[in-house]
Amino acid sequence: MTISTRGAAKAPAVLVLEDGRAFRGRAYGAVGETFGEAVFSTGMTGYQETLTDPSYHRQVVVMTAPHVGNTGVNDEDPESKRIWVAGYVVRDPARVSSNWRSQRSLDEELVSQGVVGICGIDTRALTRHLRERGAMRVGIFSGNALADDGTLLAKVRQTPEMTGADLSAEVATKEAYVVPAIGTKKFTVAAVDLGIKGMTPHRMAERGIEVHVLPATATLEEVYAVKPDGVFFSNGPGDPSTADHPVSVMQGVLERKTPLFGICFGNQILGRALGFGTYKLKYGHRGINQPVQDRSTGKVEVTAHNHGFAVDAPLDKVSDTAYGRAEVSHVCLNDQVVEGLQLLDRPAFSVQYHPEAAAGPHDAAYLFDRFVSLMEGQRA
Numbered sequence: 001m002t003i004s005t006r007g008a009a010k011a012p013a014v015l016v017l018e019d020g021r022a023f024r025g026r027a028y029g030a031v032g033e034t035f036g037e038a039v040f041s042t043g044m045t046g047y048q049e050t051l052t053d054p055s056y057h058r059q060v061v062v063m064t065a066p067h068v069g070n071t072g073v074n075d076e077d078p079e080s081k082r083i084w085v086a087g088y089v090v091r092d093p094a095r096v097s098s099n100w101r102s103q104r105s106l107d108e109e110l111v112s113q114g115v116v117g118i119c120g121i122d123t124r125a126l127t128r129h130l131r132e133r134g135a136m137r138v139g140i141f142s143g144n145a146l147a148d149d150g151t152l153l154a155k156v157r158q159t160p161e162m163t164g165a166d167l168s169a170e171v172a173t174k175e176a177y178v179v180p181a182i183g184t185k186k187f188t189v190a191a192v193d194l195g196i197k198g199m200t201p202h203r204m205a206e207r208g209i210e211v212h213v214l215p216a217t218a219t220l221e222e223v224y225a226v227k228p229d230g231v232f233f234s235n236g237p238g239d240p241s242t243a244d245h246p247v248s249v250m251q252g253v254l255e256r257k258t259p260l261f262g263i264c265f266g267n268q269i270l271g272r273a274l275g276f277g278t279y280k281l282k283y284g285h286r287g288i289n290q291p292v293q294d295r296s297t298g299k300v301e302v303t304a305h306n307h308g309f310a311v312d313a314p315l316d317k318v319s320d321t322a323y324g325r326a327e328v329s330h331v332c333l334n335d336q337v338v339e340g341l342q343l344l345d346r347p348a349f350s351v352q353y354h355p356e357a358a359a360g361p362h363d364a365a366y367l368f369d370r371f372v373s374l375m376e377g378q379r380a
């Protein structure tokens with residue numbers, strides 16, 4: 001059991017939204033100032049996975065679950081080597097963390113990684129505000145960073161928007177590395193890292209895939225230098241309309257008819273590679289309880305999401321693209337947003353959500369098997 005160092009009354013803090021609304025609470029995690037896009041996540045568990053998902057780079061995450069931190073922090077669950085969220089907003093942080101795997105408290109972890117947060121605010125009111133007005137820029141201020149609201153608001157309004165942000169290179173690996181297959185090696189996959197979560201290569205490795213994780217800047221030649229049986233494009237932060245380089249690499253992969261799989265940002269890149277547009281959702285999908293229908297089977301999956309943008313593809317017809325026929329394979333049942341794409345004439349597909357995560361807990365794991373089948377089909 002870890003008793004948090006934070007105590008009930010820490011320094012005062014304020015959260016200021018770009019439309020001028022302010023919420024007053026107490027500092028949580030590091031004291032100072034931070035900026036980003038305010039988004040909310042409805043996940044009741046999995047805060048370590050959320051905090052360390054590189055797709056959250058430059059976002060301030062508001063947890064709708066009121067009580068966060070109960071199970072502390074361990075070294076096994078992170079999806080990457082560091083916390084990526086720009087700021088963290090929690091109604092009521094756990095004062096005591098208790099779990100057999102816990103190594104330290106969440107508050108300590110936020111402090112040691114310099115993540116500025118705020119607690120003790122009405123996260124329901126904040127979430128409703130974001131739901132009605134849409135995701136927007138935000139700042140959190142505590143300690144020496146506190147000033148009058150007008151000064152803080154001006155600072156928030158000077159920060160960059162998420163629309164137009166090209167962020168993959170800031171989070172992706174600089175050097176290629178290999179995640180070995182677990183057991184007998186059956187396939188080699190080149191995985192273009194646009195902000196990859198650690199669980200993704202692991203899910204492939206579990207299926208006998210040796211994964212060569214390549215930097216976001218990898219060229220088509222570098223992708224084929226690993227002699228891949230399949231090519232994967234990962235999740236990642238930022239606006240997909242800026243991802244021109246991965247789009248052109250993916251088009252080269254589609255031309256060669258190599259089996260292709262994309263997750264989240266990778267789905268948006270497939271959308272663009274096929275000639276569809278992408279657009280910003282009002283407040284996005286973030287959480288682990290999002291219902292998605294696989295249109296080929298009619299089955300509904302409970303899935304993990306973290307996306308603020310979506311692909312603009314027709315739901316009601318098969319589209320003709322430069323790479324043959326394409327259709328929307330998955331759809332979100334909350335709002336009919338495109339959650340997956342499937343080519344009918346080439347071995348390529350993608351999903352907007354996170355089959356590597358264990359939300360359902362295993363509802364979407366079949367997608368990795370589908371990738372394996374495509375690679376088997378290519379060999380047959």
Ligand SMILES: NC(=O)CC[C@H](N)C(=O)O
Binds near residue numbers: 235238
């Ligand atoms: N998790 C992701 O890959 C997110 C993709 C993209 N940055 C979005 O917000 O929609």
